[in-house]
Amino acid sequence: MTLIDAVGTPAGPAGTTPVVSVRGVRKAFGRGEGAVFALDRVSLDVAPGEFVALLGASGCGKSTLLSLIAGLDRPTAGEVAVAGDGAALMPQEGGLFPWLTAGRNVELALRLRGVSRSDRRTEAERLLSLVRLDGAYDKRPHELSGGMRQRVALARALAQKRPVLLMDEPFSALDAITRDALHGELIRIWEETGVAIVFVTHNVREAVRLGQRVVLLSSRPGRVIREWQVDIAQPRRIEAPDVSALAGEITERLSTEIRRHATAEAAAEQKGSIDVRQ
Numbered sequence: 001m002t003l004i005d006a007v008g009t010p011a012g013p014a015g016t017t018p019v020v021s022v023r024g025v026r027k028a029f030g031r032g033e034g035a036v037f038a039l040d041r042v043s044l045d046v047a048p049g050e051f052v053a054l055l056g057a058s059g060c061g062k063s064t065l066l067s068l069i070a071g072l073d074r075p076t077a078g079e080v081a082v083a084g085d086g087a088a089l090m091p092q093e094g095g096l097f098p099w100l101t102a103g104r105n106v107e108l109a110l111r112l113r114g115v116s117r118s119d120r121r122t123e124a125e126r127l128l129s130l131v132r133l134d135g136a137y138d139k140r141p142h143e144l145s146g147g148m149r150q151r152v153a154l155a156r157a158l159a160q161k162r163p164v165l166l167m168d169e170p171f172s173a174l175d176a177i178t179r180d181a182l183h184g185e186l187i188r189i190w191e192e193t194g195v196a197i198v199f200v201t202h203n204v205r206e207a208v209r210l211g212q213r214v215v216l217l218s219s220r221p222g223r224v225i226r227e228w229q230v231d232i233a234q235p236r237r238i239e240a241p242d243v244s245a246l247a248g249e250i251t252e253r254l255s256t257e258i259r260r261h262a263t264a265e266a267a268a269e270q271k272g273s274i275d276v277r278q
């Protein structure tokens, strides 16, 4: 992964220098007959402060794309570049250390960022307050609800102070009411911090509720097949008619893609069995 500097970089969607630039990326796991092709010629720019929702059927390569942007893995072909010192990743289950308190979990990220010991506690408390967890500093993860744990994980990701925040289905294990509350909180935090967010989900309504842009990936191998600009003012309600209408349109496109993929797989299987008989 390359880090983007201020000079000589391509223009982003709004004519600005992108904070994430993915160019013709392919990713294969393994080699030869057993290789799994997760991504194929994916290109995507994310502008500074933009909120992109990345949507696709299960197994289409969304998490793979996030780990390439996070620099945890390298593409088989193509280029991934991220501004500044890279992106912070908030994993699906939050990934908190269970033996550390909420405050200490956040402080760990601050320490890795080089924040002095004397400033860490104040900064951790500020971040916990930003995610509306005042008073939770001394709680351990098992003492917190699922929604509260995800708030701590968000505070810890923000503690890295990166220009890009990658979120991998962070609310998928939560009940609808908690999820709804966290959608509102996330938009408020995004507006307050100005961080660019790439939010992976397979929930179409969630993508429309949150994203300024919804990017749809094809079934495996994942490719960008369609994008929608979401011109609906925040705060959006997940059940609002304009959110539902756009979610309906996107669901239809996603269903078509899932059907196409199933037909293609069946045809390939059929061809395989004919080949075997020949």
Ligand SMILES: Nc1ncnc2c1ncn2[C@@H]1O[C@H](COP(=O)(O)OP(=O)(O)OP(=O)(O)O)[C@@H](O)[C@H]1O
Pocket: 029, 030, 036, 037, 038, 056, 057, 058, 059, 060, 061, 062, 063, 064, 065, 202, 220
């Ligand atoms: N390390 C790996 N080794 C081999 N195959 C892998 C590896 N990581 C992912 N894959 C495969 O790559 C494909 C894409 O996986 P990925 O987890 O990126 O999909 P996803 O869209 O995030 O799925 P989900 O929505 O179910 O979380 C899948 O077929 C998966 O089995």
